[in-house]
Amino acid sequence: MAYDYQTFLLIAPFMALTVLVATALIWSKRHTPGGKYLVGFAGTAFGFLLCNVSELVARTEHWTLTWAESEHIWAAMIPLFWLLFVFDFTGHQKWTRFKVFWPLLIPGVADVILTYTNQYHHLIWTSEQFFSVGNSLAMVVRHGPLFSTFVVADFLMLLGGVAIVQREFRLGHGFYRRQLIWITIGMVVSIPVNSARHSGGKLPPWRWCEPRSA
Numbered sequence: 001m002a003y004d005y006q007t008f009l010l011i012a013p014f015m016a017l018t019v020l021v022a023t024a025l026i027w028s029k030r031h032t033p034g035g036k037y038l039v040g041f042a043g044t045a046f047g048f049l050l051c052n053v054s055e056l057v058a059r060t061e062h063w064t065l066t067w068a069e070s071e072h073i074w075a076a077m078i079p080l081f082w083l084l085f086v087f088d089f090t091g092h093q094k095w096t097r098f099k100v101f102w103p104l105l106i107p108g109v110a111d112v113i114l115t116y117t118n119q120y121h122h123l124i125w126t127s128e129q130f131f132s133v134g135n136s137l138a139m140v141v142r143h144g145p146l147f148s149t150f151v152v153a154d155f156l157m158l159l160g161g162v163a164i165v166q167r168e169f170r171l172g173h174g175f176y177r178r179q180l181i182w183i184t185i186g187m188v189v190s191i192p193v194n195s196a197r198h199s200g201g202k203l204p205p206w207r208w209c210e211p212r213s214a
Helices: 002-027 035-057 061-089 098-116 148-172 176-196
Strands: 125-133 136-143
Touching: 002 035, 002 148, 035 061, 035 136, 061 098, 061 136, 061 148, 098 148
Parallel strands: none
Antiparallel strands: 125 136
């Protein structure tokens, strides 16, 4: 396990650079349909990566826990920006309006609030254990009763976006259709990775969207 964490810390800067380059490329297309939300999606991925690395290099239990909690903020935004991008890109801009979209904010907001107040109710995780991995400090948690609820909500939003993309794929033509192919491939590849982060227990450090354990 120590080798896995050290390997992650070695490749993390390259992953961060890749995300930054992708964000810069997307930025030039921010005025196209879905562009601004795709920038947000990439930005949240970078924010999560930064918190994830900071969690691992923290030298005290306080800061390890603080960074792990902070990951929830970014992780909660990932499916939201994905859906906003899908809605805008496929021409359903009315679904991005706050008066229509706001119910989808509830799971993420609840997750963040319950994470930062977990010490009072233990609904997100019931216990934390810290252990040294080389020069780093890692954390393992036992998930609480509401953990699975937020996992399911995340996957429903991600899969809902994929379903919309697939529908448009069947209707699309030419360059528009080729764009949808790449978007779909990206999401299909990311879903197994996200499954690993939600499996619980002592997860490897590349669990991208699992801020609750390390």
